[in-house]
Structure formats: structure tokens, C-alpha cells
Amino acid sequence: MSFDVLQDKIRKMKNPTVAGLDARIEYVPEHIRKAAFAEYGVGRKGAAEAIYQFNVGLIDALCDIVPAVKPQSAYYENLGWQGMEMLERTIAYAKSKELFVIADIKRGDIGSTASAYAEGWLSGTKIEGEVFPAFDADCVTLNGYMGSDSINPFLEAAKAQDKCVFVLVKTSNPSSGELQDLIAGDRQIYQAMGDLNQRIAKDTVGKYGYTIAGAVTGATYPSDIRDLRKRLEHTFFLVPGYGAQGGTSEDVQHAFDQYGHGAIVNSSRGIMCAWQKTGGDGHDFAQAARNAAIAMRDDLKQFVTIV
Amino acid sequence: MSFDVLQDKIRKMKNPTVAGLDARIEYVPEHIRKAAFAEYGVGRKGAAEAIYQFNVGLIDALCDIVPAVKPQSAYYENLGWQGMEMLERTIAYAKSKELFVIADIKRGDIGSTASAYAEGWLSGTKIEGEVFPAFDADCVTLNGYMGSDSINPFLEAAKAQDKCVFVLVKTSNPSSGELQDLIAGDRQIYQAMGDLNQRIAKDTVGKYGYTIAGAVTGATYPSDIRDLRKRLEHTFFLVPGYGAQGGTSEDVQHAFDQYGHGAIVNSSRGIMCAWQKTGGDGHDFAQAARNAAIAMRDDLKQFVTIV
Numbered sequence: 001m002s003f004d005v006l007q008d009k010i011r012k013m014k015n016p017t018v019a020g021l022d023a024r025i026e027y028v029p030e031h032i033r034k035a036a037f038a039e040y041g042v043g044r045k046g047a048a049e050a051i052y053q054f055n056v057g058l059i060d061a062l063c064d065i066v067p068a069v070k071p072q073s074a075y076y077e078n079l080g081w082q083g084m085e086m087l088e089r090t091i092a093y094a095k096s097k098e099l100f101v102i103a104d105i106k107r108g109d110i111g112s113t114a115s116a117y118a119e120g121w122l123s124g125t126k127i128e129g130e131v132f133p134a135f136d137a138d139c140v141t142l143n144g145y146m147g148s149d150s151i152n153p154f155l156e157a158a159k160a161q162d163k164c165v166f167v168l169v170k171t172s173n174p175s176s177g178e179l180q181d182l183i184a185g186d187r188q189i190y191q192a193m194g195d196l197n198q199r200i201a202k203d204t205v206g207k208y209g210y211t212i213a214g215a216v217t218g219a220t221y222p223s224d225i226r227d228l229r230k231r232l233e234h235t236f237f238l239v240p241g242y243g244a245q246g247g248t249s250e251d252v253q254h255a256f257d258q259y260g261h262g263a264i265v266n267s268s269r270g271i272m273c274a275w276q277k278t279g280g281d282g283h284d285f286a287q288a289a290r291n292a293a294i295a296m297r298d299d300l301k302q303f304v305t306i307v
Numbered sequence: 308m309s310f311d312v313l314q315d316k317i318r319k320m321k322n323p324t325v326a327g328l329d330a331r332i333e334y335v336p337e338h339i340r341k342a343a344f345a346e347y348g349v350g351r352k353g354a355a356e357a358i359y360q361f362n363v364g365l366i367d368a369l370c371d372i373v374p375a376v377k378p379q380s381a382y383y384e385n386l387g388w389q390g391m392e393m394l395e396r397t398i399a400y401a402k403s404k405e406l407f408v409i410a411d412i413k414r415g416d417i418g419s420t421a422s423a424y425a426e427g428w429l430s431g432t433k434i435e436g437e438v439f440p441a442f443d444a445d446c447v448t449l450n451g452y453m454g455s456d457s458i459n460p461f462l463e464a465a466k467a468q469d470k471c472v473f474v475l476v477k478t479s480n481p482s483s484g485e486l487q488d489l490i491a492g493d494r495q496i497y498q499a500m501g502d503l504n505q506r507i508a509k510d511t512v513g514k515y516g517y518t519i520a521g522a523v524t525g526a527t528y529p530s531d532i533r534d535l536r537k538r539l540e541h542t543f544f545l546v547p548g549y550g551a552q553g554g555t556s557e558d559v560q561h562a563f564d565q566y567g568h569g570a571i572v573n574s575s576r577g578i579m580c581a582w583q584k585t586g587g588d589g590h591d592f593a594q595a596a597r598n599a600a601i602a603m604r605d606d607l608k609q610f611v612t613i614v
Binding site: 022023024037042043044046047053072074075077078079080081083084085087088107108109110111113114116117119120121125126127130132133135143144145146147148149150165168171172173174175177178179180182183184185189192196197240245302 | 329330331344350351353354379381382384385386387388390391397413414415416417418421423424426427428432433434435437439440441442450451452453454455456457475476479480481482483484485487489490491492494496499500503547552563591597
């Protein structure tokens with residue numbers, strides 16, 4: 001099962017980091033922007049091409065340091081179909097460099113619609129009897145507010161292809177508690193969500209002990225992560241909120257099991273925008289991202305030992 | 308504020324119906340599919356073109372009967388970027404026919420990411436100081452599991468452009484209760500979601516008494532709708548689940564206020580796939596959809612009188 005694939009990559013690199021590929025056009029160094037706008041015009045196509053060049057540079061610089069990348073769909077959708085075309089190319093390029101690709105889409109819908117989403121992002125769509133892949137990620141993030149109906153079609157698609165999913169449990173943003181922290185019976189809502197998510201995937205436990213239904217657990221709520229690690233022993237965690245949002249390596253250590261397994265920590269702006277802090281003009285963006293990824297790996301190593 | 312725009316359209320047509328544009332390639336009549344595959348090949352591009360022709364036929368046949376259409380993003384994403392390009396064209400075509408367009412995307416993310424989604428779907432994206440619209444719908448559906456952070460950026464974008472949103476409150480699918488019906492204090496979770504959603508938009512009440520943050524309330528749970536109508540007097544409702552999912556006109560009547568205002572009922576397969584029940588070969592798909600939309604309007608009229 002597929003968190004086995006990801007955990008193997010993490011162990012090989014001794015680095016439980018996923019790098020976000022969430023570029024706004026403002027994050028792209030000026031020389032790349034200028035060249036793309038000159039060739040494709042100032043507009044959605046030019047912006048998409050600039051971001052693609054930026055993504056390729058980041059992927060080349062990171063692919064032997066980090067095991068996974070996480071493009072956030074919003075930053076492609078905001079360029080319309082040209083952004084989505086570029087997202088397809090970005091995912092394909094990352095996979096060609098043997099990176100594990102988590103498409104951060106947070107989808108969730110009724111069963112028939114969830115099946116269509118699962119086709120688009122994981123398994124491909126059948127047309128006249130033949131399957132055509134679309135975005136074709138290794139893993140997606142999901143929102144389970146609608147219950148197991150909205151998750152199961154993704155699990156079916158994932159099972160068939162050795163892929164996996166992460167379902168939102170306790171998110172990293174300031175208002176996450178408004179709904180997630182409400183107490184129902186003897187559990188908070190995010191605990192109920194986590195319990196449900198582990199239960200519906202219980203027959204998919206892989207060699208490291210994790211099901212194919214992982215959970216998103218924000219670094220900004222470290223005590224919740226510690227509790228969830230004990231509560232959900234068969235759930236792999238995706239931990240956003242390290243760096244720009246305020247989470248530290250000390251905070252995220254609680255997401256890991258005693259072997260340093262079972263979690264991956266995301267950093268987006270901290271790696272992607274590292275060039276903005278070097279004092280340079282952006283020609284060093286790839287090296288700056290690589291240095292930031294190495295620094296993050298070494299920072300995590302202080303608290304997490306991967307065996 | 309924007310539910311005023313929608314309510315005005317509903318009153319003019321005396322029809323509180325939104326038609327789903329959720330075509331899988333199998334729903335498209337054979338003569339359209341064959342022509343598109345012959346011209347563009349069997350694949351994502353051919354399928355997208357076939358569905359576009361189908362959508363245009365539906366829009367032409369429905370635009371003087373229904374006030375609104377609701378494309379479901381999943382059925383475009385599963386054709387990759389070619390599907391998204393076709394979604395842009397579908398939305399633009401529907402707007403050119405003065406239909407109100409609800410993009411059913413159920414997005415929800417941390418604030419900075421929600422802003423990017425809001426750009427993509429409502430307000431457009433700034434590139435070198437100029438705003439470029441992307442999918443440019445009139446309204447979107449959202450998932451508020453992450454709390455007010457994840458909704459507010461959409462409200463800001465909607466306010467600036469006389470647009471609006473629907474947030475999932477009580478969904479129509481069988482498993483919706485797994486999370487939404489849990490009891491926290493004196494409220495069920497979907498009630499807490501509804502309360503939160505009404506509160507964060509409370510300064511946006513329009514001439515009909517509704518804020519710009521509507522709620523999705525499934526027709527398949529009529530007693531919950533009745534309670535929500537009383538509880539959320541300033542919230543406009545989008546009611547899925549009529550027809551194929553089992554909801555009836557008697558069930559959905561409770562979504563409306565005493566003037567027959569404050570709600571719109573969705574039908575997707577019931578209208579879009581009506582041609583499959585006429586015994587024909589699909590050449591009559593547009594007329595069949597029109598007839599089904601008229602039948603639905605008349606069915607709703609039995610229980611809902613719009614003043």
C-alpha cells in the first residue's frame with residue numbers, strides 16, 4: 001500500500017519533508033517573469049509559463065534532497081485552464097524525477113461526484129473503454145465533512161493503483177478550532193473525523209503499519225498532534241504549518257512514531273521563497289531553495305531520528 | 308448583494324430551479340460523441356468537445372425556463388486541463404445567455420490559499436497589476452470544515468463583485484450524518500456550521516433579507532431543512548438531492564420562506580439525462596431537458612408559491 005512507497009523514499013533520504021509548489025506569480029524571480037511575459041504576453045499563459053520554469057528549477061534542485069512535493073491546486077486554478085495545463089506538466093515533471101506527488105486539492109463530494117474527482121486526480125477517466133489519466137498524482141488531500149461516502153471512491157481508486165490520500169483532521173489555520181474543536185460526547189470533532197477516517201481504511205494497513213487514508217494534522221497545534229499520534233496508530237500524518245505559519249521542529253516531532261516513521265512535514269514558502277531572503281536578485285532561487293530544504297532536514301533531524 | 312440578483316431572476320421566471328451541468332461522456336448522445344471523436348480523436352479533447360456541444364444545447368434549451376445552472380467541477384477536472392478549458396467556455400456561454408452560474412467546487416483552505424481560490428473562481432488574478440478573470444462564476448460552493456478563515460476570502464471577493472457563496476451545512480448524501488449530525492452542546496454540527504456561516508456574513512444582508520453566504524441543505528433530510536429555515540432566517544439555501552437522489556417537491560418546500568423566497572433547488576441528472584427516458588436516440592436531448600425542467604418547475608409550484 002502506498003504510504004509504504006512514501007515511507008521508503010523518506011527513509012532513503014532520511015528526510016520527512018514535502019516541499020510545497022504553490023507559486024504566485026510574485027514569488028517567481030524577475031528574470032524568469034520577464035522572459036515568460038516577453039514570449040507569451042502578460043496574462044495567464046505568460047504567468048503559467050513563468051511558474052512552470054520556476055517549478056522545474058525547484059524540482060531539479062530538490063529532487064535528491066526531499067522525497068515529495070505538494071502542488072496546491074488553488075495556485076494553478078487561479079490562472080484558469082492555462083494554470084491547470086501547467087499543473088499537469090508540473091506533476092509529470094516531478095514524477096519523472098521520482099518525486100512522490102501529493103496534489104493538495106481538499107476535495108470532497110457525494111459518491112458519484114467523488115468518483116469523478118478520483119478519476120481526475122488518481123485513476124484516470126474511461127472514454128470509449130480506454131482509460132485516460134488526467135492530473136495523475138500519487139496522493140491527494142480530501143475534506144471529509146460529508147462523511148465516508150465522500151472518501152470511499154478515492155480509497156477505491158487509490159487501492160487499485162498503490163496510491164493514497166490524506167483527509168483533513170486538525171488543520172493548521174487559526175480558525176480551525178471553530179468547528180474541529182467542538183466536543184461531541186467524549187471526543188472533539190477532529191478526533192471523530194480521525195477515528196472515522198482510520199476505520200474506513202482499516203483493511204489497507206501496509207508494511208509500516210499505516211492505512212492508505214492518512215490525516216492532515218497541523219504543526220501549529222502540537223498537543224493535538226501528540227494526542228492524535230497515540231489515538232490513530234495506523235494513520236500516516238501530513239503536517240502543514242511548519243515555518244511561515246509558526247510550527248517548529250520541536251512541535252512536529254510528536255507526529256512521528258518511535259521509529260521516526262508515520263509522518264511528513266510540509267514547507268511551502270520557506271523553501272520556495274528562500275531566494276527572497278538571500279539579498280540576491282533571484283538568479284540563485286534554486287540554490288536558495290536547496291539550501292533551505294537542507295536546513296529544514298537538519299532542523300527536523302534534531303528531534304526526529306528515522307530508522 | 309448577490310442573492311438579490313438570483314432571487315430577482317427566480318421571481319421573473321417563477322422557477323426556483325438550478326440545472327446541473329455535470330456531464331460524464333456517457334451522458335452525451337451518440338451522434339454528438341461520434342462527431343466530436345471523429346474531429347478531435349478519442350480522448351480528453353474529444354470528450355471535452357462532445358460535452359461542450361451537449362452543454363450548449365442544454366443551455367439554449369433551458370435559458371428561458373431556469374434562472375441558474377450549476378456546473379460541477381469534478382466532471383470537468385476528470386478530463387484534465389481540456390476539461391477545465393471547456394468549463395471556462397461553458398461558464399462564459401451560460402453567462403452570455405443571462406444564466407446565473409453556480410460553480411460547484413466545494414473548496415476550502417487556509418486564508419492565503421482560499422484567496423487564490425477566490426481569485427480563480429470569482430474575482431480574477433492580478434498579474435503585473437492587471438486583473439485577469441479565470442473561471443469567473445457568479446457564485447461558488449464551499450466547505451467550511453476549516454472555519455471562518457477558509458470562507459472569509461471568498462466573502463471579500465464576492466462583496467466586491469456582487470457575487471455570493473454557498474457553504475455546506477447539511478449535505479444530501481447518505482453518510483452526511485456521520486460528522487454533521489454529531490451533537491456538540493445543544494447543537495448538531497451542521498447547525499453549528501450554519502450558525503457560524505450566517506454570523507460571519509451578517510453585515511451583508513440584501514433586500515430580500517439574505518446574506519451573501521448561503522448554505523447547502525440536502526432535500527433528502529426534509530425535517531432538517533425545516534429546522535434550518537427557522538434557525539437561519541438570513542441564509543439563502545441551495546437544495547441538492549431532488550429527483551435522482553430521492554428528494555421530492557413536498558420535501559423541498561420547507562427550504563422556502565413565506566414568500567416562496569430564500570432557496571433554489573438543484574436537479575442534475577433529472578434534466579440533463581432526460582433524453583435517456585424518451586425512447587429516442589438522443590437527437591431530442593435538448594427538448595427532453597426543456598420538458599423535464601418545465602415539469603420540475605410545475606412540480607415545485609404545487610408546494611411553493613413565489614410572490
